[in-house]
Amino acid sequence: MVNLREIKGRINSTKSTKQITKAMQMVSSSKLRRAEQNAKSYVPYMEKIQEVVGAIASGTKDSGHPMLTSRPVRKTAYLVIGSDRGLAGAYNSSILREVQNTINQRHKSKDEYVVLAIGRVVRDYFVKRGHNVIANVVALPDQPSFADIKEIARNAVGMFTDGTYDELYMYYNHFVSAISNEVTMKKVLPLTDIAPATSSASYEFEPSGEAILEVLLPQYAESLIYGALLDGKASEHSARMTAMKNATDNANDLIADLSLQYNRARQAAITQEITEIVGGAAALE
């Protein structure tokens, strides 16, 4: 016979797990709302900078600025944006798998690429496998500000300029909706796919187009990275929310099953007791 006490214990422990997952779900959903807000307030900046960069870059076609020209690739850099903590479903694993596959396909030796990691899970993954992690940021706040990411963004752009690597790809989870996100790859540097300006405003450059590109392009590349981070954060919260919601649902199912089992076992015990008493009484007659 199934042990009654054992089932009772399992029900209780499942219940306390459910409490935790439910709390995490609620926390994540409120964080998600904030993250979406952040991503939204960032849009005007991004649109504006894209517009201006497009206008200038298309105006001064052959500027020969190092950030606009592709050069022979000797080293590739991958900027991978993940999270610090787990319990977010496939959030980290899907992105890590994608990057690993790309690396396996494109490179034969570990000297051909470097990794820039954002998020503890990402850093640990690549360090453990002996990849060359040249920069990392961990313990970012849930609502990162531009100042939090500035250093790594500047480093990433700086290392491209000084020739540490010749191209920079960025991997992050793009936030599609509260229940889905997709792994996205974006080429950050060199900036070869700048959309030409939609408005045909021809600008006067003060002091010169080149001098402005000098300031503008690094700022643009940094803002691309920041945009991806905000997007990634929103996806992280949504992924965690979904994962925790599933966990809570599963706990509910489990509790229902276990309760049924518990009641059956209890019933069986009572029935057996009665049978024994009746049997005992019958034997006396």
Next chain:
Amino acid sequence: MKTVTVNIVTPDGPVYDAEVTMVIAKTTSGEMGVLAGHIPMVAPLTIGAVKLRKADGQTEVAAISGGFIEVRPDKISILAPSAEIASSIDLARAKAALARAEQRVQKKQDNVDFKRANLALQRAINRIKVHEGNI
């Protein structure tokens, strides 16, 4: 007097949006005043103050940490990594940043750190100056 819309936008969201008669900004090639109806222009900015003169004669000041200004006849946008209107500057924080930067500048480690510390110092000084209205 004719007015023009000014936007100050940072990655953390819009900071300022109003009608003004003149914008005075510090570009890399010197201070520059822009009125409504200016021809389209782009110029990089240095760490410094942006003065926004309003139609009623009042002047607002914002602390800008670099970035650039985009001018169009009917609209002026300032895009900066960070920007604050004088009244919203956290003086205590700026002073703490100043002390930190000064310490780091004095240490004079390698070149990169020194440059960065120097920039941080400039930003902190700029913030405090703008807050105190002495530009």
